[in-house]
Amino acid sequence: MPAEGEGDDDGRPDEHERPAVGRQRGPVRRGPGAPVPRGPHRRDAAARRLPALRRAGHALPARVRPRPARPRRPGARRAVRGDVRRARGGRGGRRAGPARGVPRRPRRGAGRRGPAGADHAGVRRPPPHRRAHRLVGGGGGGRAALLLGLPRGGPRAAAAVVARPALRALGGGVRRRRLLRGRRRGPRPHRPARARPAGAGAHGERLPHLDPVRVDVLGRLLAARGVAAVSGGVPPRALTVAGSDSGGGAGLQCDLRTFLCCGVHGATAVTAVTVQDSRGVTGVHEVPADVVAAQVEAVVGDIGVGATKTGMLASAPIIEAVADVVERLDVGPFVVDPVCASMHGSRLLRPDALDALRTRLLPLATLVTPNAPEARLLTGLPVTDRAGQVEAARALHALGPRWVLVKGGHVAEGEPAVDVLFDGERVLELRAPRVATPHTHGTGDCLAAATTAWLAQGLDVVEAVRRGKQYVTAAVVDAYPAGAGAGPVGHRWRVRDWPAEEPPAAVPSTAG
Numbered sequence: 001m002p003a004e005g006e007g008d009d010d011g012r013p014d015e016h017e018r019p020a021v022g023r024q025r026g027p028v029r030r031g032p033g034a035p036v037p038r039g040p041h042r043r044d045a046a047a048r049r050l051p052a053l054r055r056a057g058h059a060l061p062a063r064v065r066p067r068p069a070r071p072r073r074p075g076a077r078r079a080v081r082g083d084v085r086r087a088r089g090g091r092g093g094r095r096a097g098p099a100r101g102v103p104r105r106p107r108r109g110a111g112r113r114g115p116a117g118a119d120h121a122g123v124r125r126p127p128p129h130r131r132a133h134r135l136v137g138g139g140g141g142g143r144a145a146l147l148l149g150l151p152r153g154g155p156r157a158a159a160a161v162v163a164r165p166a167l168r169a170l171g172g173g174v175r176r177r178r179l180l181r182g183r184r185r186g187p188r189p190h191r192p193a194r195a196r197p198a199g200a201g202a203h204g205e206r207l208p209h210l211d212p213v214r215v216d217v218l219g220r221l222l223a224a225r226g227v228a229a230v231s232g233g234v235p236p237r238a239l240t241v242a243g244s245d246s247g248g249g250a251g252l253q254c255d256l257r258t259f260l261c262c263g264v265h266g267a268t269a270v271t272a273v274t275v276q277d278s279r280g281v282t283g284v285h286e287v288p289a290d291v292v293a294a295q296v297e298a299v300v301g302d303i304g305v306g307a308t309k310t311g312m313l314a315s316a317p318i319i320e321a322v323a324d325v326v327e328r329l330d331v332g333p334f335v336v337d338p339v340c341a342s343m344h345g346s347r348l349l350r351p352d353a354l355d356a357l358r359t360r361l362l363p364l365a366t367l368v369t370p371n372a373p374e375a376r377l378l379t380g381l382p383v384t385d386r387a388g389q390v391e392a393a394r395a396l397h398a399l400g401p402r403w404v405l406v407k408g409g410h411v412a413e414g415e416p417a418v419d420v421l422f423d424g425e426r427v428l429e430l431r432a433p434r435v436a437t438p439h440t441h442g443t444g445d446c447l448a449a450a451t452t453a454w455l456a457q458g459l460d461v462v463e464a465v466r467r468g469k470q471y472v473t474a475a476v477v478d479a480y481p482a483g484a485g486a487g488p489v490g491h492r493w494r495v496r497d498w499p500a501e502e503p504p505a506a507v508p509s510t511a512g
């Protein structure tokens with residue numbers, strides 16, 4: 001694996017433009033996964049589905065009903081976040097009154113005594129509307145969005161607006177609060193705001209903190225009332241066609257982990273089972289080619305995918321079968337990681353399969369991501385330095401893929417880990433510091449999977465690769481020595497700690 005050294009950059013392409021890539025096959029947009037429509041009537045999306053839900057036999061609370069669009073007064077300002085409270089407490093709506101013993105928030109203009117939001121005991125607490133709001137998304141609608149499966153990162157109030165009918169269906173605020181936060185007596189103690197972790201954006205580039213038990217309870221309540229149907233709660237999906245690494249560091253295990261950490265649901269078509277640990281591969285059991293193709297067909301036909309990647313394909317018949325099915329179906333942007341061998345030199349592709357890789361799969365690829373030895377095998381060119389990476393990228397592009405990324409992990413230039421991206425015209429370099437560690441098992445899979453995940457979310461190739469490179473760099477920093485040999489890259493940097501201060505409200509027990 002790569003030599004160690006120091007680096008100096010942050011993973012951005014040197015030439016950071018947004019090329020017109022031509023139309024990529026976009027993510028499959030259908031059914032509940034389709035984006036929430038923009039426009040003034042989005043808030044009634046839940047209500048518009050009511051007839052269908054009723055026909056399906058769902059008992060729906062009377063409170064969830066379409067509301068006629070209210071004409072805007074000339075010169076009236078747009079709704080802002082605080083209006084969620086007014087809407088909830090307004091005509092016909094359930095009033096989110098204060099908890100017992102807590103004074104109402106003073107009306108605007110009524111004058112405040114003491115610090116804003118402080119109760120009579122001097123305890124600073126958020127006003128009632130904000131507490132209710134927090135159940136579904138205190139931070140820019142991120143939690144609400146995740147809970148209800150909405151696209152995140154939108155306008156602050158959007159997720160809460162769409163979530164409102166669903167939350168109303170849950171009934172009273174006290175019940176909701178107990179379910180989601182646990183029974184609490186007395187006023188909530190003041191808790192200082194938690195600092196946002198370094199690197200997390202306003203709309204949370206990281207996964208938001210969610211208590212799975214709460215999510216589960218809320219999800220079941222919503223489902224019982226038929227409200228889950230309004231959530232549009234399906235994340236983007238991505239497919240990996242890859243082999244299993246029993247050690248868990250590379251292969252489909254790494255892909256699935258990376259998919260999740262980059263915000264997509266991962267599906268798999270297994271090509272081979274390897275007997276593998278941190279020291280190498282000691283056995284390979286191939287899956288029949290027709291079974292591989294059938295897995296792809298099942299996933300694409302039913303679940304739908306926004307992007308697909310390949311890893312270990314093992315043999316020419318498997319490559320042929322995958323090429324056939326990819327030609328027929330819409331698999332989204334197609335990333336080919338031409339895995340030939342493990343980092344220990346164990347063969348993961350039969351030598352007679354190289355030709356099928358060149359002639360059948362590469363022409364279908366949106367992006368092909370060889371490391372230096374794979375680029376050498378596919379082109380016959382020596383790939384020992386940056387110039388060699390560029391030359392190989394040009395030769396590979398001639399075989400038909402739209403983009404080529406020749407990775408630099410094995411290019412012993414000593415300094416940064418530089419990958420070369422080529423689209424037939426421009427050469428972009430993605431550089432990141434080279435991390436001094438022997439634990440780099442799974443780097444290639446990690447980079448290709450993260451890139452695929454971002455493609456599944458609609459990013460263009462340059463931006464998806466840039467984020468993929470950032471992801472793998474962080475993963476190499478987070479690598480750990482599991483086993484006697486080369487340990488895997490780590491993904492825990494993407495996952496927040498289990499919440500220590502707020503235990504789950506209730507844990508259902510099946511014992512006895």
Ligand SMILES: Nc1ncnc2c1ncn2[C@@H]1O[C@H](COP(=O)(O)OP(=O)(O)O)[C@@H](O)[C@H]1O
Binds near residue numbers: 408440442445469473
């Ligand atoms: N020690 C390292 N420090 C930082 N990045 C690395 C390191 N080793 C590899 N990378 C990066 O990981 C990705 C995978 O590279 P590479 O090791 O060449 O692929 P593969 O795992 O397929 O052999 C590339 O972006 C490469 O630059």
Ligand SMILES: Cc1ncc(COP(=O)(O)OP(=O)(O)O)c(N)n1
Binds near residue numbers: 341343348
């Ligand atoms: C089953 C399986 N698939 C792929 C690989 C190779 O993983 P990759 O991340 O490309 O590279 P190394 O970590 O092996 O350098 C694998 N080992 N097993």
